Amino acid sequence: MNGPIPVHLDVNGQAHDLSLDPRTSLLDCLRERLGLTGTKKGCDQGACGACTVLLDGERVNSCLTPAVQCDGMEVVTIEAMASHELGARVQNAFLARDGFQCGYCTSGQICSIVAMLDEYRDGRPSAVTQDLAGPGPLTDAEIRERMAGNLCRCGAYNGIVAAIRDVA
Structure with missing residues (x-):
C-alpha cells in the first residue's frame, strides 16, 4: 500500500x-x-x-x-435535503404520506427520489418506459422500477410511491 x-x-x-x-x-x-x-x-x-x-x-x-x-x-x-427545494418537498411528502416506518432507509430513499425525479424530467427512460421518445406520465410502475435500488424492510412502499406521486 x-x-x-x-x-x-x-x-x-x-x-x-x-x-x-x-x-x-x-x-x-x-x-x-x-x-x-x-x-x-x-x-x-x-x-x-x-x-x-x-x-x-x-x-x-x-x-x-x-x-x-x-x-x-x-x-x-x-x-442538505432540508435546504434543497426538491429535497424539502420530498421530505414533507414522506411525512404526509407515511413514507417511512422505522426510518432506516429514509435518507437513501429521499436522496434517490430527488435524483430519480431529475432523471425522469431529463427524459431518461427506465426498463418499463413505454415511449423512449420522452417521459410520459409517471406511473406507479415507472416509479417502482426507478426506485428498485432502494429497499424498505418495513414495507412502506405504498407510502413512498404516494409521496413521489405528490411531488412529481
Missing part, C-alpha cells in the same frame, strides 16, 4: 481537504471522517440503497464508491 491520498470533496456546499486510505468508501468517509451520520450503512454491498447520496447530481451507493474517486466532486447527503 502506498499510503494516504489527498482528496478534495465539496460536501453539502462545504469544502473538505482530506487524506484518505484508498480503500475508504465514500460512506465511511462521510460517517467517520466528516460526522455526517444521516447516510446509513445497510448491507455494505450496494444491494439496499440505504447509503444513497448524490455525487455531482447522480445517485450512487456510497458504500461501493471509493472516496478517492470522488476527488473534486460535489457530494449531497440527506443533511
